[in-house]
Structure formats: structure tokens, C-alpha cells
Amino acid sequence: MNSTIKLKELLSSLLLRMRELDITRRQLLMGLTLTFLLVVFGFVVLNSGPLASTKVTTIKVSDQSLAPTLFGVGTIEARRSYLMGPVVAGRVLNVYVDVGNSVKEGQLLAEMDSIDLSQKMVAAQAQVTDARARLLLASETHKRYEELGKKNFISPIAVDGKLQELNSAKAIVQKTTADLDGLKQQELNIKLRAPVDGIITSRDAEPGSTVIAGQAVLKLIDPTSLWIKTRFDQGKSMGLAVGLDANVILRSNPHYPISGKVVRVEMLSDSVAEERIAQIEMIDMPKTVSIGEMAEVTLQLASSEYGLSLPNASIKKRGDETGVWVLKDGKPYFARVQIGQNGLNGQVVILSGLKSGDEVVLYSDAEIKEGQRIKVVDSLLKKSP
Incomplete structure (x- = not known):
């Protein structure tokens, strides 16, 4: 009986201890789990959260020789272009060419309405004929009076009077001839002719339109005079000079570079855009180029001496x-x-601010702030398996 009671007490004590031990294990397991989660959370925060180190690649400043270049963007323009228009106000009678037409030197392009020019020329020719007849009569009369004066048949005053009439007749002939020549020039001016072989690029007036003196009816360019008006950054334009070789990439044909040469550096720069302007002549210019086409121009400058340099991406x-x-x-x-x-x-080229051997950030996977935590890696790109 007593042994049975003692066995029950032992079993009860053992079960109680097992319960107490089970609670301790649960707490320990929960504690270990919580600790593991905190470690994982901290690892994630420090490696991919806002507190993570910024990954960077670096490069050291070194001395090397540089083959400097100068890059600019330009447009194709005609060096020689001509605005064809009348020298006096008038009405357009005919336009014989259109945009894109090729024309030859001296070819009739357009004609202005002469209005009453032909009547004026007839009247002016009649005045010239009359003035020359009067001059002939005055000349014969003066000769006769001169002979009579030498024989003292008439007074010297009468001879001088006929000489004055002769001089007046000569002046009238000069005036009427000049008037006729002026009208002939006007007749030439109403006919607009091509000054050179070229291409019509603009037709700005149609028949029946009234234009003022100097207003363009047509625009003509010389296709052999095309060049590229190129703009370069003033801050990098040191060394820009006539004669430099150029590499030209046309927007219409980006896969085939064209050789060129600087033929003019403009004295007048763009003070607003802070750019210098140069004209680039194309060697072996393709026939498909068009006025106004964009072009990228790279100039090869003289090689510099050894000096500090860095990749442009690090700036x-x-x-x-x-x-x-x-x-x-x-x-x-x-x-x-x-x-x-x-x-x-x-x-x-680095002119100042660094010394040889300085370690400089080349690329980073995020914006860098001064003094922040960084991690130097070989590459920002993940290597493929």
C-alpha cells in the first residue's frame, strides 16, 4: 500500500518536471527563432535597404598621353546662295522654274510685268533721234558761222551764240542717251536670270504677286559650295583652327563617316550658348545630302604631352x-x-585637383554622398553563370 502511494507521488513529480521542461524548450525555441529573424532582418537592411553600402567601382589616376578630340553638332548650309528679285517694285508676270530644278548660268528664271516700259523706251528712242538731229544741225550751223566770222561778215558774238547752241545740243544728246540706257537696263532687270549654275531651293512669289524692290522671288544655291556650320563648346575649343581634319557623321547615313576639314573659324561666337562656330568642308561629299541636314563632327586635335587623365564617366x-x-x-x-x-x-585630361595614384570612383549603383558607407567591387554587373 505504501509502495503504491510512493509510486504515484514519483509519477506525479516526474510529470510536473516534464511539463516544466517542455515550457523551457518552447521559450528557448521561440528565442532562437526571434534571434534568427533579427539577424536576417539586419543582414537585409545592411545589404539592400537604405542603410546598405553603395557598391562602386574605382580607378586610379594615371599619367598617359592623350589624343584629344573636339565634338560638335552642325547643319549643312550653302556657302554661296542668291536671292533673285527685282530692283524696283512691280508685279510678277511669269515664273519659269520650281523648287528643286537645276538651272544653268544665264537661264531665264522669272519675269516681271514691264507695264508701260515699252512705251517709255519708244519715247526715249524718239528723243534721242531728235536730239542727234538737232546736234547735227547745230554743228553745221556753227561751222558756217565760224567761216563767216573769220571773214568778218558777222560779229564774234553771233559766232559764240552758235557755239553755245552746239554745246547745248551735245548735252541734250547725252541726257536722252542716258535716259534710254536706263530704260534698257530696266528691261534687263525685269528678266531674272541665274547668275551661276545651281539649284532652286525656294519659290517665294507666284505670277500676279506684287513685290517690292529687293524682295526675293526665287532663291538659288550653288550645290558645289555646301559646308557644315558646326558649333563647339567654348570651354573645350582650345586648339580649334583652320586645317584640322574632321570626321563627319550625317544623320541620314550614320554608318558611313565622311572625311572633312576645317576651312573657316568664325570670329563671332555665340555668347548666349557659349559656343564657337566653324565651317567644315566635306571631302567626297555624297550626292544625297540635303540643306539643313544635321551632322555630328569630331575634330582630331594635336596630341598632348603626358599628363593626368581619367575616364570621362568619373567626372x-x-x-x-x-x-x-x-x-x-x-x-x-x-x-x-x-x-x-x-x-x-x-x-x-585633369589639369588640377588630383595627383597620380588617387583612387577615384568610376561607377556606382546609387547616388553617392560624402562620407557614406561604400563597398568597392570589381563590377556592378552580375556575372552570368
Whole structure:
């Protein structure tokens, strides 16, 4: 009986202890689970959240020779163009050509209405004929009076009077002849002729239209005089000069570069856009080019001496400041630099602000702030398996 009671008490004690042990394991399991979740959360926050380190690739500043280039954008224009219009106000009678037509030097392009010009020319010719007849009569009369004066049959005053009549007749002939020549020139002016071989690019007036003196009826260009009016950044234009070789990419044919040469550097720059203007002549110009077509121009400047250089991708803008992110003790700090010319290989000359061996941020996967945590990696792109 006593042994049975003791066995019951032992079993009860054992069950109680097992319950207590089970509660402790549950708490321990929950604690371990919570700790694991906190560790995972912290790892995620520090590697992909706002507190994560910014991944960057870096490059060291080095000395190297640079083949600098100058890049600009331009439009194709005609060096020689002609505005064809009347020298006096009038009405357009006929226009014989249209836009795109090729014309030859001296070809009749358009004609103005002469109105009463033909009647004026008839009247002016009659006045010239009458003036020449009067001059002939005055000349014969003066000769006769001169002979009579030498024989003292008439007074010297009478001889001088006939000489004055002769001079007046000569003046009238000169005046009427000049008037007739002026009308003949007007007759030529009403006929608009091509000054050179060219192409019509604009037709600005139709028959029946009234135009004023100097107003263009047609526009003509010389197709052999095409060049590219190109704009270059003033801050990078040092070395721009006549004679530099150019590489031209036309918008209509981007896969076939064209050789060119700088034939003029304009003295007048664009002060608003801060650009210098140069004219580029194309060598072996294609026949398909059009006026106003865009072109990208790259000039090859003289090779520079050895100096500090960096990839252009490392140059950053912070407000009005130009600089790079330099690593010091593993932290990025913005360093202002002065840059020079660009090279064909994407390098840019560093004139001041850095020294050889400085480690500079090349690329980053997010915007960098001064002193923030970063992680230097070999590449920002994930390697494919």
C-alpha cells in the first residue's frame, strides 16, 4: 500500500518536471527563432535597404598621353546662295522654274510685268533721234558761222551764240542717251536670270504677286559650295583652327563617316550658348545630302604631352562644381577638378585637383554622398553563370 502511494507521488513529480521542461524548450525555441529573424532582418537592411553600402567601382589616376578630340553638332548650309528679285517694285508676270530644278548660268528664271516700259523706251528712242538731229544741225550751223566770222561778215558774238547752241545740243544728246540706257537696263532687270549654275531651293512669289524692290522671288544655291556650320563648346575649343581634319557623321547615313576639314573659324561666337562656330568642308561629299541636314563632327586635335587623365564617366557635377569622388580611408569625398580636352578613347585630361595614384570612383549603383558607407567591387554587373 505504501509502495503504491510512493509510486504515484514519483509519477506525479516526474510529470510536473516534464511539463516544466517542455515550457523551457518552447521559450528557448521561440528565442532562437526571434534571434534568427533579427539577424536576417539586419543582414537585409545592411545589404539592400537604405542603410546598405553603395557598391562602386574605382580607378586610379594615371599619367598617359592623350589624343584629344573636339565634338560638335552642325547643319549643312550653302556657302554661296542668291536671292533673285527685282530692283524696283512691280508685279510678277511669269515664273519659269520650281523648287528643286537645276538651272544653268544665264537661264531665264522669272519675269516681271514691264507695264508701260515699252512705251517709255519708244519715247526715249524718239528723243534721242531728235536730239542727234538737232546736234547735227547745230554743228553745221556753227561751222558756217565760224567761216563767216573769220571773214568778218558777222560779229564774234553771233559766232559764240552758235557755239553755245552746239554745246547745248551735245548735252541734250547725252541726257536722252542716258535716259534710254536706263530704260534698257530696266528691261534687263525685269528678266531674272541665274547668275551661276545651281539649284532652286525656294519659290517665294507666284505670277500676279506684287513685290517690292529687293524682295526675293526665287532663291538659288550653288550645290558645289555646301559646308557644315558646326558649333563647339567654348570651354573645350582650345586648339580649334583652320586645317584640322574632321570626321563627319550625317544623320541620314550614320554608318558611313565622311572625311572633312576645317576651312573657316568664325570670329563671332555665340555668347548666349557659349559656343564657337566653324565651317567644315566635306571631302567626297555624297550626292544625297540635303540643306539643313544635321551632322555630328569630331575634330582630331594635336596630341598632348603626358599628363593626368581619367575616364570621362568619373567626372561628376555637384551644383556648379565639377569634380570626382575620391576615396580616403574607405570613404568618398568630393574633390573639385579642372578638366581639359577629351580623347577618342573616352579619357579626359585633369589639369588640377588630383595627383597620380588617387583612387577615384568610376561607377556606382546609387547616388553617392560624402562620407557614406561604400563597398568597392570589381563590377556592378552580375556575372552570368
